[in-house]
Amino acid sequence: MTMILYGISNCDTVKKARRWLDEQGVVYRFHDVRKDGLDAVRLQGWIDALGWEKLLNRAGTTFRKLPDAQKEGLDATSAKALMLDQPAMIRRPVVEAGSDIRVGFSADEWKARFAA
DSSP states (O other), rough: OOEEEEEETTHHHHHHHHHHHHHOOOOOEEEETTTTTEEEEEHHHHHHHHHHHBBTTTTTTTTTTTTTTHTTOHHHHHHHHHHHGGGBBBSSEEEEEEEEESSSHHHHHHHHHHHO
């Protein structure tokens, strides 16, 4: 099973997650959603597994800069469109390990999940 870590290379949380994985010797592949892209089918799978509310990073600069009209009345369709248009709005990192999909980084949680 190949673990895939999705994120943006200059994101501090992604950097911490990658550093932790490297230090633990966990094999993974990194996919930069900004540079390498993200298809609608994969994003929909994440939305189905986690919910769009958990994926949409409302605390990030990209979301905060949106006009109020775009922030109000968000639903799954409009949130998905925003995340596809601006992948920086996706909470990071998203990790796929087999059929398990999770978002965010916590060293304690990851130790239980990935450390050998």
